[in-house]
Amino acid sequence: MSDTSLNSTHEDGPTRRDMIHVATGAMMVGGGAMVAWPLVHQMNPAADTLAMASIEFDLATVPEGSQVKVMWRGSPVFIRHRTAAEIEQANKDDTATLRDPEANANRTKQADGSDGKAQYLIMEASCTHAGCIPVGVGENGYLGAFGGWFCPCHGSHYDTAGRIRQGPAPLNLIVPKYVYLSDTVVKIGV
Amino acid sequence: MSGPSKYIPQSGFEKWLDKRLPIIRFANDTLIDFPTPKNLNYWWTFGGILAIFLILQILTGIVLAMHYVAHVDFAFASIAHIMRDVNYGWLLRNMHMVGASFFFFAVYVHIFRGLYYGSYKEPREVLWGLGVIIFLLMVMTAFMGYVLPWGQMSFWAAKVITNLIGGIPFIGETIVTWLWGGFSVGQPTLNRFYSLHYLLPFVILGVVILHVWALHVPGNNNPTGVEVQDVEKETVPFHPYYTVKDGFAIVVFLMVYAWFVFYGPDLLGHPDNYIPANPQVTPAHIVPEWYFLPFYAILRAIDFDIFIIPAKFGGLAAMLGSILILLAVPWLDTSKIKSMRYRPWGRIAWFVFLANFILLGVCGFMPAEPPWTYIAKAATFVYFAYFLIVLPALGVIESPDMPPKSIADSIHPKADKSGAGNPVNVVVK
Ligand code: HEM
Numbered sequence A: 001m002s003d004t005s006l007n008s009t010h011e012d013g014p015t016r017r018d019m020i021h022v023a024t025g026a027m028m029v030g031g032g033a034m035v036a037w038p039l040v041h042q043m044n045p046a047a048d049t050l051a052m053a054s055i056e057f058d059l060a061t062v063p064e065g066s067q068v069k070v071m072w073r074g075s076p077v078f079i080r081h082r083t084a085a086e087i088e089q090a091n092k093d094d095t096a097t098l099r100d101p102e103a104n105a106n107r108t109k110q111a112d113g114s115d116g117k118a119q120y121l122i123m124e125a126s127c128t129h130a131g132c133i134p135v136g137v138g139e140n141g142y143l144g145a146f147g148g149w150f151c152p153c154h155g156s157h158y159d160t161a162g163r164i165r166q167g168p169a170p171l172n173l174i175v176p177k178y179v180y181l182s183d184t185v186v187k188i189g190v
Numbered sequence B: 001m002s003g004p005s006k007y008i009p010q011s012g013f014e015k016w017l018d019k020r021l022p023i024i025r026f027a028n029d030t031l032i033d034f035p036t037p038k039n040l041n042y043w044w045t046f047g048g049i050l051a052i053f054l055i056l057q058i059l060t061g062i063v064l065a066m067h068y069v070a071h072v073d074f075a076f077a078s079i080a081h082i083m084r085d086v087n088y089g090w091l092l093r094n095m096h097m098v099g100a101s102f103f104f105f106a107v108y109v110h111i112f113r114g115l116y117y118g119s120y121k122e123p124r125e126v127l128w129g130l131g132v133i134i135f136l137l138m139v140m141t142a143f144m145g146y147v148l149p150w151g152q153m154s155f156w157a158a159k160v161i162t163n164l165i166g167g168i169p170f171i172g173e174t175i176v177t178w179l180w181g182g183f184s185v186g187q188p189t190l191n192r193f194y195s196l197h198y199l200l201p202f203v204i205l206g207v208v209i210l211h212v213w214a215l216h217v218p219g220n221n222n223p224t225g226v227e228v229q230d231v232e233k234e235t236v237p238f239h240p241y242y243t244v245k246d247g248f249a250i251v252v253f254l255m256v257y258a259w260f261v262f263y264g265p266d267l268l269g270h271p272d273n274y275i276p277a278n279p280q281v282t283p284a285h286i287v288p289e290w291y292f293l294p295f296y297a298i299l300r301a302i303d304f305d306i307f308i309i310p311a312k313f314g315g316l317a318a319m320l321g322s323i324l325i326l327l328a329v330p331w332l333d334t335s336k337i338k339s340m341r342y343r344p345w346g347r348i349a350w351f352v353f354l355a356n357f358i359l360l361g362v363c364g365f366m367p368a369e370p371p372w373t374y375i376a377k378a379a380t381f382v383y384f385a386y387f388l389i390v391l392p393a394l395g396v397i398e399s400p401d402m403p404p405k406s407i408a409d410s411i412h413p414k415a416d417k418s419g420a421g422n423p424v425n426v427v428v429k
């Protein structure tokens, strides 16, 4: 015979026992979540990884019409010293049909929103499709149709402002956050 | 099938243990007395082959782990050390590497066997579903294992596949950073992949135990797809009948495996993985291991936006969907007949599906340019059409042949009985 005091659906409304059930259940759910979070969060970037998240680079080392790759956060970044013709082409292409519309002038802005330098295009060297390194114009294996970059993995074409023009990639090459520390020294990752 | 146990403890110790932990009874009921249909053919031996390969991978993996170093600066060199310096290291690594390929080959045969003989149908839906989960876990295990040698293909396969997860709307980027433990594939990624690569095979082992448990409730399907009706006449005990038959198949399979281990360990792999990982240089042509090619082809086939779904996410969804759809097959196939032996149209559809799957593999291998991009799209359509259109529709419109009345009938057909393998187009409903 079950004692009515053990029965949680008591006719006179909730009992003290119900209270204990609910409180225990809530503690278990809350405690479970509190234990689960460290187990999940430990996989996010560690403090030393985050601490190495910025680099400084002297742009004077990049001659006009060429590009260098510098390592930042474990992946290469393009620093392209664009020619006047390339900048002009990029400005002209502002009016073309763009998958990820963005004016050329906005592609060289600093992290604080002020203008950077139109000749130095700084972008993550990672195709926005699946992360392959695109080939720059003039490099071996370049097959692009827009004078900028070409990704050999699945054939994405980027223009002279690093904007996606053709192929499976959804977005323009990512411009990392950077600021000029002096006329030629740039700090990437702020 | 689970029935009353026939185990009789013999020695005093067995009697004592049987009252406390009937583990010998359990082993006896699953591996010795288990009543197995008389008419299983060699396609049924691949389950045993798979069990052997899981054990082989775990054994060789544990010893490799004694020499392998999960660090971006040492991983590649530690593989060279295993190959050149560790006693029999070359053998153990080749066994593990080729073992993964043969494991996948066996699982594909096993899955296609199930699709042909309708082994996914009532009452084996759970058994089938557990199998699909094992396959998914195998895919994850092998993907992470392939990253460990830290060659060019290791690195770029890891990068490309994890990057695609970034295509998941809204949360994709957060998930990718979380998976990487940094801002690109690097030391934290390698380290955790190693941890998970060690863990997952034991998860697989756990699910395999459930899989075998779920097999032992309804018992084996068989080539006729007709359920056992008379346990006495239609089944034999697993041991010695099937321990010997499975054992024979295992030995033959291991002989082919051994040929690859000794004479062609790299035939199934990609030479670029003997170049150390370099985050600054993308290989000209990124391809996964052969056993992932059909799914890689499906991933790449979706290079166009579908309404509001961007191509990048569409590809990922199609690839996952192509595996997960297997979970729904028991309900998508509407035919009452299990075995394709008695389904004239279903049988043709199955062969087309198999050929198409191989074609997808070829597409995955070829560079993503015409005509392969078009062929891959068509083959992806055929892949999904088999499950979503052909199987549901055929069950309604096909008139199947008459299966035998029983397994016994199929073994000793009686002239006077109708049916018994006669193609007398009767719709069995
Ligand atoms: C489901 C079973 C398993 C599969 C499918 C599998 C698959 C793989 C693959 C494809 C590789 C890369 C081989 C290469 O190219 O070098 C690999 C490497 C490795 N696996 Fe596994 N593995 C399995 C189980 C295990 C287990 C249980 C362990 C450890 C206890 C392990 C430890 C290792 C180690 C240390 C490596 C790096 C050495 C090497 O690359 O040869 N594996 N695995």
Ligand code: FES
Residues within 6 Å of the ligand: A127, A128, A129, A130, A131, A132, A151, A152, A153, A154, A155, A156, A167, A168, A169
């Ligand atoms: S990664 Fe660049 S096109 Fe796919």
